[in-house]
Amino acid sequence: MYPTKSWREKLKLLSIIMWPILVTQIGMYAMNFIDTVMSGRAGAEDLAGVAIGSSLWIPVLTGITGVLLALTPILSHKLGAEDKEGVPFYVQQGIYVAVFLTIVVFGAGAFLVSPILSLMELEPEVRFVAFHYLIGLAAGMIPLFVYTVIRGFIDSLGQTRVTMIITLAALPVNAFFNYVLIFGRAGFPELGGIGAGYATSITYWFILFLCIYITHKNRPFSYHRLYHAWRKPAVGVWKEILLLGLPIGLTIFFETSIFSAVTLLLSVFSTEVIAAHQAAINFASLLYMVPLSFAFALTITVGYEIGGRRHEDAVSYAKIGLLLSVGMGLAACVIIYALRVPVSYLYTSDPDVAGLIQAFLIYSIFFQLSDAVNTPIQGILRGYKDVNVPFIMAFISFWLIGLPFGWALATWTELGPFGYWIGLITALAVCATFLAVRLRWMQKREWQLSPEKREEEQNMLG
Incomplete structure (x- = not known):
């Protein structure tokens, strides 16, 4: 990272940071995409089992990742203020926090996963695949979360191309182990959808070792x-990371968990509906990597400028990032509409399931513009270290407005499972509106703070 003066310089630097993040995010999500597509080829029960397992895992994954993302603005602020002494100390403490959170998640999962699956109205084969898919994923939790910490350090330095290279190197590893473990090739057992969980865990270990080697x-x-x-572990630093990270993690958790909650609620419908819903979400989520990448890049750039007391530059980055994100959101709408038929047959050869996937994809078009505003603004606000109010906004939008509205439509109208998707669309639109107002307020507030008050508040925030 370095200070910029003109909009052209800012656009160039934001692009340099953002594009490798986008490739990285697509690469990381491609692992889930490969899991889903290959599992679908193994059978509808395998696809549905992986869908249910992913629905329980993704909110946990994104929530913990969100907590650990607190290190990115912390390190960006320190680098922007040219305070480099504390960088390795904070990274080490972040690794301790990652291991601690892994132990908490592993312990909770050991007690909760089986009862949750038992409460759902699933076919026995689907329940079996979901349970053992999650066991396979559990073996990769520690390397994934530790890698997330080290990635935050790499990205805060503006070296996002490195994480891109690491992720691209991991994709062939993931594809190979998915192939041999799902379909039983090269002397490996044929595990079906369960094999996707173990393949992903092996890939996470590969990513961690490669990441440690490069940074060393x-x-x-x-x-x-x-x-x-x-x-040694420093409780004070853990507290600083968690106070900033928990609201970030919970904000992301509330947004992603509503999709998972919908998948779980859809268990009352047929296996084909569950499989089609998961396939449509899987493809729409692949396109979601674009606004998510803008969010990560804007956290780095805005955090760096705020750390250096350059408010005008932070506002400029926010405007550039939002304009680009909305433009690419419009392009995503066109892509989904144009490719919905061939995309559906990527996931299944069953024409009935393919037809359901196409119907769900039409609804997913409406996600794109809300995500193009909602997600980058979250990244900008994290750059300001503003995390508590966005957390409350996300909870209200998704759980108090979106999910009840979707449930009512699915239960009391003829929309059936599509009612839940209308609820999701409503939640995203409401959250985007809330966050846009919050960002405007934060920017005005930053202008009004005197240099002395601004410095005092920054010190209080860490």
Whole structure:
């Protein structure tokens, strides 16, 4: 990262940071995409089982990742203020937090997963696949969360191309192990959808080891000596990370968990409906990587400028990022509409399931514009270290407005499962409106703060 003066320089730097993040996010999501597509080829029960398992796993994954994302604005602020001494210390403490959170999630899952699946109206084969798919994923939790911490360090330095290269290197590994474990090739057992969980865990371990090697051996990462002079856990720093990270994690959790809740509520419908819903969500979520990447890039750039007390530059980055995100959101709408038929047959050879996927994809078009506004604004606000109010806004939008409205439509109208999707569309639109108002308020407030008050508040925020 470096200070910029003109809009052209800002656009260039934002693009340099954002595009590798986009490739990285698509690569990371491609692992889930590969899991889903290959499982669908193994059978409708395998696809539905992976869908249910993913519905329980994705909110946990994104929520914990959100907590650990707190390190990105913290490190960006420190680098923007040229305070480099604390960088390796905060990364080490972040790794401790990642391991601690893994233990908490693993313990909770051991007690809760089986009862939750038992409460759902699932076919026995679907329940079996979902349970063992999650067991396979559990083996990769520690490397995934530790990698998330180290990735935050890499990205805060503006070296987003490195995480892109790591992710691209991992994709062939993921595809290979999915193929041999799902279909029983090269002497491996034929595990069906269950094999996708173990393949993903193996890939997470590969990513972590490669990431550690690169940050230990190559500049500018080796300059910070992350793995030298390892320090003991510091409760005060854990508290700082968690106070900032928990609202971020819960905000993301409430947004992603509503999709998972809908999948679980759809268990009262047929296996074909569950499979079609999951396939449509899977493809729409692939396109969601675009606004999500803008959010990550804007957290880095806005956080860097706020750390350097350059408010006008932070506002400029926010405007550029939002305009680009909305433009690409419109392009995503066109892509979904034009490709809905061939996309449906990527997931299944069953024409009935394909028809349901196409119907769900039409509804997903309306997600795109709301996400194009909602998600980048969350990233901008994280750059300001504003996380508590967005958390409350997300909870109200998704759980108090969107989900009850969707349930009412699905229960009391002829829309059936599509009623839940209308509820999701409503929640995203409401949340985008709330966040737009909040961002405007934050920017006005930042203008009004005197330099002395601004410095005092920044110190209080860490």
